[in-house]
Amino acid sequence: MDREAVREVFLPRREDCLEYLRKIRWKEGVKCPYCGSLKIWADGYTRKGARKYECRECGRYFNDLTGTIFDRHHFPIEEMFYILKEMEAKSTLQISRELGRDYESVLRFVREVHERASGYARGISLEGVVEVDEVYVHAGKKGERRAGRGRRRGLRKRGRGTWEGDKPPVLTLVKREEPKVRFCVMKNLRGVKRKLKEWIGGEVVLNTDEYGIYRGIAEEIEKVKEHRVVSHRQGEWARGEAHVNGCENRNGFLRAFLRKYRGVSKTYLQGYLDFLSLLLNERGGWLAFLLSDHLRT
């Protein structure tokens, strides 16, 4: 898209962005991010147009952006809203060109969004009916390669992808009832049981394919009450409730999402996938999640 067109017509109005942020963040009134007090004086505006406040309890100053993802970046707030909106569909390079901004600075903002998303994804614990499946993603050091085309049913080859070979395995975990997905980039799949043990929060009925890394998992992890195995090799895609169709579906989103980057660095792959899980899980609420108060003191 044309840079002038973006600047002239596609950017939101600054006041609308701030208004929206205040509506989300100060739902229960303006609250001091340092001491939690609600006794606050409003006191003018910052250069970015954010309202400034003084806490009457602890005497500290803050503003609408303090502690949010917008706080430590120099872009005007409407450009940061634009980046948030476009991150789902466009690469960082495309967005930086549209805004006429330095790629590295846009990338810094994108990475901070990823960090927030990672905090979100780490909070997803597994319980109930859970599906687990593996997918391999092309992700090198420099990230110039395309994302993997993924496997085709009936033709997939096991154990081909490795972290060292720039095709790290990713575990796709789906909580079928909520539903929620979490993606986990792995160095290798040998540690899969140990990792699952860490992520399982309550009793689970685990659905996997027949891959050997899952063998005996119900005996090794107490919270796995049942292990249902789907045999893809015999062309058996779903046996009643035993299937990993939820994973297959999310992996389709994963491939489409990564394709636009023409390769992602494997070091940062987890952040991209955490952002994707936030988008997929919180369809109507991901923006509000990113805008809410995250400051920890």
Ligand SMILES: [Zn+2]
């Ligand atoms: Zn205070």
